[in-house]
Amino acid sequence: MSFDRIREKLNILADAAKYDVSCSSSGGTRKNDNKGLGDSHSSGICHTYTEDGRCVSLLKILLTNHCIYDCLFCVSRKSNDVKRAAFTVDEVVELTMNFYRRNYIEGLFLSSGIFKNADFTMERLLLVCKKLRLEQNYNGYIHLKTIPGASDELIKEAGLYADRMSINLEMPTEAGLKLLAPEKSHADVIKPLAFVQQNISQFAADKKLIKHIPKFVPAGQSTQMVIGATPESDKDIMYTASAFYKNFALKRVYYSGYVPISNDSRMPILGTQPPLLRENRLYQTDWLMRFYGFKVQEILNDANPNLDVDIDPKLSWAIRNMQHFPVDINKADYRMILRIPGIGVMSANKIVQARKFGKLRIDQLKKIGVAYNRAKHFITCADTPYQIKDYQGTQIKAFIMADSQSKYLKTDNNQMLLF
Amino acid sequence: MNYIFDGSLPGLLTAVFEWFERKPGKVVLKSTEMFQPEAFAESLLVESNSDKADRVWKGLQKKLKKDWLRIFYCSYLSEIPEAYNHLFQFTIYIFQNELGAQNNYGNEHVIALAKYAKSVEREKHRMEAFIRFQHTADGIFYTGVDPDFNVLPLISNHFKNRYADQQWIIYDLKRKYGLHYNLSTVEEITINFTNGVNSKNPSAILLDEKEELYSVLWKDYFKSANIVARKNTKLHVQHVPKRYWKYLTEKQLS
Numbered sequence: 267m268s269f270d271r272i273r274e275k276l277n278i279l280a281d282a283a284k285y286d287v288s289c290s291s292s293g294g295t296r297k298n299d300n301k302g303l304g305d306s307h308s309s310g311i312c313h314t315y316t317e318d319g320r321c322v323s324l325l326k327i328l329l330t331n332h333c334i335y336d337c338l339f340c341v342s343r344k345s346n347d348v349k350r351a352a353f354t355v356d357e358v359v360e361l362t363m364n365f366y367r368r369n370y371i372e373g374l375f376l377s378s379g380i381f382k383n384a385d386f387t388m389e390r391l392l393l394v395c396k397k398l399r400l401e402q403n404y405n406g407y408i409h410l411k412t413i414p415g416a417s418d419e420l421i422k423e424a425g426l427y428a429d430r431m432s433i434n435l436e437m438p439t440e441a442g443l444k445l446l447a448p449e450k451s452h453a454d455v456i457k458p459l460a461f462v463q464q465n466i467s468q469f470a471a472d473k474k475l476i477k478h479i480p481k482f483v484p485a486g487q488s489t490q491m492v493i494g495a496t497p498e499s500d501k502d503i504m505y506t507a508s509a510f511y512k513n514f515a516l517k518r519v520y521y522s523g524y525v526p527i528s529n530d531s532r533m534p535i536l537g538t539q540p541p542l543l544r545e546n547r548l549y550q551t552d553w554l555m556r557f558y559g560f561k562v563q564e565i566l567n568d569a570n571p572n573l574d575v576d577i578d579p580k581l582s583w584a585i586r587n588m589q590h591f592p593v594d595i596n597k598a599d600y601r602m603i604l605r606i607p608g609i610g611v612m613s614a615n616k617i618v619q620a621r622k623f624g625k626l627r628i629d630q631l632k633k634i635g636v637a638y639n640r641a642k643h644f645i646t647c648a649d650t651p652y653q654i655k656d657y658q659g660t661q662i663k664a665f666i667m668a669d670s671q672s673k674y675l676k677t678d679n680n681q682m683l684l685f
Numbered sequence: 686m687n688y689i690f691d692g693s694l695p696g697l698l699t700a701v702f703e704w705f706e707r708k709p710g711k712v713v714l715k716s717t718e719m720f721q722p723e724a725f726a727e728s729l730l731v732e733s734n735s736d737k738a739d740r741v742w743k744g745l746q747k748k749l750k751k752d753w754l755r756i757f758y759c760s761y762l763s764e765i766p767e768a769y770n771h772l773f774q775f776t777i778y779i780f781q782n783e784l785g786a787q788n789n790y791g792n793e794h795v796i797a798l799a800k801y802a803k804s805v806e807r808e809k810h811r812m813e814a815f816i817r818f819q820h821t822a823d824g825i826f827y828t829g830v831d832p833d834f835n836v837l838p839l840i841s842n843h844f845k846n847r848y849a850d851q852q853w854i855i856y857d858l859k860r861k862y863g864l865h866y867n868l869s870t871v872e873e874i875t876i877n878f879t880n881g882v883n884s885k886n887p888s889a890i891l892l893d894e895k896e897e898l899y900s901v902l903w904k905d906y907f908k909s910a911n912i913v914a915r916k917n918t919k920l921h922v923q924h925v926p927k928r929y930w931k932y933l934t935e936k937q938l939s
Contacts, residue, residue, distance in 0.1 A: 269898060273905055280909035298846050305846040311814045312924070314935055316911040319920030326910065364899045365906075367826065367851060368818045370934070403850070525914045540914055620790035630791040 276361070278351040282331040282342050283377055286434070286490060287522045291323040291372035291407045293485030294429045302403025304366060304373070306429070310407075311372050324375035324409060325365050329353055329390055333379030337447035339436065339495050341527050342379045352381075355390060359397045366406050373407025373429070374398070384415035392420060395427035407485075412462060414454040421458055422465060430485040430517070431462055435510070438503040442496035445532060455489070462487055463514045486517035493548065494541040495524035495533050500573045501566040504551055508562040511555070521548040547573040554580055557611055558604050577663060581607040584644055585659035595647040596625045607666075608641030640666055687728035688773070692716040694761055695738035697769060701776045702737040703729070714773035719766045741776070748779050753787045759809075760801035762835045771797040809836040813843055815925075817934045818853060819900075820893040825852045830932065831859035841871050900934050907935035 294306030312321035330352035331342040341348060353361075362374045376394060380387050391410055398404040410428035412421055425431060433455045437443035440452050462483060469482035489510060491503060507519040523540040526533065551573060554560040558580070565579050566572075574582045584591065584607050593602055595617060603614045613635045620626060620634065625648035632638050642650075643662045657665075686709060690696035700714055722728070746754065757775075760768050775794040779786055789795050811832075818826035826848065837857050841864055844853060848866065856863030856876060865874045930936040 273902065276902055277905055277909050280906050284910050284912060298849050301849045303848065303850050305843075305849075307813070307843070311810070313814050314907065314933060315921055315924040316907070317918065317921050318912050318915035319917040319924060320910075320912075320915075321924070322907070322910055325906065361902070364895075365903060367848070368820070368899060368903070368934070369816050369828075370903050523915075525912055542915065542917075616790040619788040623786075623789040623791055626791055633793075633796050634790050 272357065275351045275353055275357070276327070278349050279328045279331060279353060280326065282348075282379075283326045283328045283375070285341065285522065285525065286326065286375070286377060287320065287520045288409065288432060288488055288490060288518065289321045289323045289326060289375065290430070290485075290488070290518060291409075293517060294373075294407050295481065295484045296405045296407075296429065298405045300403050300405070302405055303363065304404055304406030306405070306407060307372070313369070313371055323372045324407065325362055325371045325373070326375040327353070327358070327361075327377075329358065329376060329378035329387075329394070330381055331379045332381045334382070335380060335447070335449055337436070337450065338528060338530050338533060339446050339492055339524065346528075355393050355397060358394050359402060362398060362406070363402055363404065366404070371406075373409070375409040377411040378413070380413065384413045385417055385420060388413040388416035388420045388424065392424045392427070395424060399427045409485075412458045414450075414458055416458070418461060421461060425462060425465055425483045426480055428483055430488060431483050432488040432490070433459055434490040435506070436490070436492055437496055438491045438493075438498045438506045439496075442498055445496060459487060459489070459510075459514045459516075466515075487514060488516055488518040488520065490520040490522055492524050493521050493545055499571040500544070500548065500551075501568075501571040503548060504555075504562050504566050507552065508555060519552060521545050521552070543575060544573075547575070547579060551579045554583075559601050560605075576667065578607075580605070581640070581663070581666065585663050588659045588662075591644040592646045593644060595631065595645050596621050606641055606644045608637035608639070608644070610635075639669060686710075686712055687720070687723070687726055688712050688714045688731050689717055689720050689728055690714060690731045690769070691733050692718055692769075693733055694758075695735055696731060696733035697761065697772060698738035698741040698776075699734045700731040700773055701741045701780075702734075703731055704773075704777060705780070712773075714770045716766065716769055744780065745776065748784065749787060756798055756802040759805040759839070760798045762838065763801045763805050764835055765801060768797070768801045771801070805834045805836065805839070808832050808834045809839040811929065812836055812840050815929050815932045816844075816855065817932055820896045821891055822893055824893075825854055827854045827856070828932070829856045829858045831857065835860060837862070837864055845871050900937075904935050904937075 290310055292308065292310030294308070296304070296306045298305035310323060312323050314322045316322060328342070330350070331348070332350050332352060333342045333344055336344040358374070358376065365371045366373070376391055378387050378391060391413070395408055395410060398408065408428045409430045409432065410424055412424070412431045412433045414433060435452060435455055436450070437446065443450055443452060466483055466486065469479060473479045491506070493503065503521070510516050510519060523542055523545040524534060525540045526536045526538045529536055551565055554565060555562055560583070565583055573579050584605070590602070590605070593606055595603065600614060600618050603609060603617055604611065609617070616634045617626065617631070620630070627648045628638065628650070631641070631647060643657070643665065688700045688703065690700045697714070704712055720728070745757070749757070757772065760772055771794050775798055778792065778794055787795060790799070812830060816828050816830060818828050821827050837855065840855070844855065844864070845866055850868070852866060852868060854863055854865045854874070861875060863874050863876065865872050925933070
């Protein structure tokens with residue numbers, strides 16, 4: 267292969283793949299037991315970070331950016347005037363092996379534009395996986411896009427070689443999707459997601475009976491929604507996410523702030539800043555749902571359809587629900603301690619362990635890792651100073667905002683002190 | 686009073702043994718390297734003894750599960766002078782209390798060890814992430830590093846399992862020793878670099894002919910994966926602190 271041509275291809279096909287934000291390499295369970303190359307690391311490894319601060323764990327490329335579809339939000343849409351390229355199966359295999367050997371990456375994230383039809387595309391993706399696993403003895407991570415519309419046989423076979431599979435919802439609601447990609451629907455996504463999920467459960471059930479059962483998508487499935495291209499509320503977005511977590515046992519839902527790539531009047535115009543803060547708040551909500559025991563209805567509901575911009579959703583919930591506070595650090599149960607602003611999972615665990623040895627004091631909480639300046643409004647501990655005044659939620663919010671500087675506000679002009 | 690030990694792990698454990706034998710009350714443990722004679726404090730030079738050290742280690746194994754033995758070992762590998770004393774006090778504390786005393790995060794030595802271990806584990810993880818091998822002309826994948834803490838013992842298995850079909854060397858330039866995997870076992874090595882050899886970036890003649898190709902492709906990839914509209918230098922530097930840039934192929938010019 268000519269050096270310049272492969273460089274050009276890599277540039278085009280990596281550039282086209284970068285809007286897929288998933289770069290997780292966690293959850294893999296593949297062991298290097300064939301004296302080959304690669305071994306999974308259960309928590310994943312980010313080998314570097316791009317200048318926009320996103321993790322680079324996988325070689326994320328499209329097999330080709332030729333596509334028969336014309337989705338408005340996608341750079342590779344048929345009508346877009348961009349350079350097109352396609353890798354051969356061997357080129358992808360060689361790139362993956364050589365990047366992996368140098369410890370550049372954890373593995374491969376392979377997606378593709380749809381050329382000819384779904385099955386033809388899926389077959390090529392499957393071929394890459396099979397060559398890596400069967401010919402190259404490669405045990406590194408593979409994240410594979412499921413191509414909607416591909417036949418069940420192909421998808422099922424791919425699941426035997428991939429660690430994770432994903433299909434993007436693209437827009438949080440069916441209406442949003444129809445607006446920008448009339449040829450697509452959420453149903454096209456749901457069918458293969460459900461099919462893969464059934465197989466994962468089936469393999470897991472069989473494994474209980476038979477010891478040597480092959481792995482099937484051991485790192486589970488994920489999906490992605492584009493945020494801010496269409497006018498959904500945060501509630502719409504998170505309710506969709508919550509439903510997909512529940513119905514398809516997804517490992518992750520990704521939220522991708524829309525980066526304008528088109529001048530179409532149905533979407534934000536070129537040059538509009540991507541909604542980074544909103545994206546961040548959505549991820550925080552996602553974490554509260556998955557690790558902090560919050561129900562999505564507690565955070566977002568008809569009275570509060572959008573997340574606060576100036577404070578995080580956990581603080582926001584606490585301020586709306588002051589009847590639960592202050593919480594006694596030395597007595598409250600773990601689930602309630604987790605809900606205190608300024609206390610994370612690690613600190614909560616340490617608190618529950620440590621208080622068996624004696625009542626905890628402020629200095630100990632600080633050493634344990636509690637963000638005390640935030641937490642102090644919501645807790646009592648062994649040496650909490652006696653306080654006559656009972657502050658309102660809004661006052662506490664003002665206190666906290668006065669001594670914290672949001673990284674998103676470049677100028678703090680609208681962040682005035684109330685006193 | 687002060688106990689002075691040679692800086693080795695057996696030395697540290699021997700010091701614990703000596704303390705229990707003499708019960709001298711409040712003692713601070715220091716390594717010979719950092720010890721400065723004090724006018725008013727007595728000091729005892731602890732001589733490292735492997736039998737005594739073994740007994741203390743076996744005792745610890747009865748008191749602590751694997752996770753805390755690892756925290757203990759990681760804290761030792763931090764090579765931070767204050768960590769030695771915390772390890773010493775922690776061990777005494779563990780022996781003097783009921784099972785489970787390590788969960789007392791209100792105790793200053795417990796929390797100190799947890800913190801040292803966290804830093805060391807983070808450095809270990811960074812080495813697993815940021816090491817970049819260069820394929821040399823004699824077929825070995827080589828890298829030179831100078832980690833903040835002595836983490837080579839912690840990363841050995843990770844690289845052995847992962848790169849089972851290629852020979853590799855990871856060399857700690859600061860501590861002047863390295864690991865060499867010869868396709869069956871990992872061995873500790875020392876290299877005498879001849880004058881003029883750049884141990885961090887071997888010159889092109891020592892490298893495999895394809896090395897240049899893949900490093901250029903990787904740099905290209907790194908550039909292509911970036912979304913300019915989302916530029917966030919602060920976050921970037923937070924994840925990849927500047928002191929690690931020297932390792933990273935993608936951060937080298939041209």
